[in-house]
Amino acid sequence: DKKFYGFLAPRAGEIKSPGREFLNEAVRISVKIKENVVGRDFREGGLRKILNLGHTFAHALETSSGYRNISHGEAVxxxxxxxxxxxxxLGLCGQDAAAKALSLIESAGFRRIKIDGKTLLKLIMSDKKVIDRNPVxxxxxxxxxxxxxELPVKALKKWLKH
Structure with a gap:
């Protein structure tokens, strides 16, 4: 949601601050956004899938840990x-947009959890969202x-090796 991004980005440093006012407002807005998306796509036919940014990778991380040592939030x-x-x-977003998004995610305290590329690929390919042998x-x-x-598996393999 562009409006929510505009709310979060300039105040990213406040996400982990001791005061709860900003965090409470961020949660309130995010719940409203989710409620709106779910209301428009109750049966998860298309639009609702956008709520799952990071989940394909997260499910692989959770599986690799045996659902121990990594919380769902950390994995996501x-x-x-x-x-x-x-x-x-893949060139879907510019480097500037990616850098800003990464900065925002990292300001919330999230870090990349390392996992072997072959293991990650195997776990992603076993995900329920794989269509015609291509992960989504x-x-x-x-x-x-x-x-x-939907990403051709060859493209994913190439990215994992870069």
């Missing part, structure tokens, strides 16, 4: 970093703008 934060970097690599990702198009993309 790391997955969002991967999704933004993959988006930039929610990727970044621009600030506050996501898209759902």
């Amino acid at each position: 934060g790391s997955g969002m970093i991967d999704a933004v970097e993959l988006s930039s690599y 990702f929610v990727l970044l198009k621009g600030p506050g703008e996501a898209l759902v993309k």
Whole structure:
């Protein structure tokens, strides 16, 4: 959501501040956005998928850890970093937009969780969202703008090796 991004970006440093006012407002707005998206796509036919930015990577991380040692939030934060970097690599969003998104994600305290590329690929390919042997990702198009993309497995392998 572009408007929410505009709210968060200039105040990113406040996300982890001791005061709860900013965090409470950010959560309130994000819940309203989610409610709006779910209301428009209750059966998850298309639009609702954009709420899953980072989840394809996150599910692989959670599986690799045996659902221990990594919280869902940490896995999604790391997955969002991967999704933004993959988006930039594919040319879906500019480097400036990717850098701003990464800065915002990292300002919330999230870091990339390392996992072997072969293991990551294997786990992603076992995800329920794989279509015709191609994984499906929610990727970044621009600030506050996501898209759902089926990615040829060859492209994913190339990115993992770069």
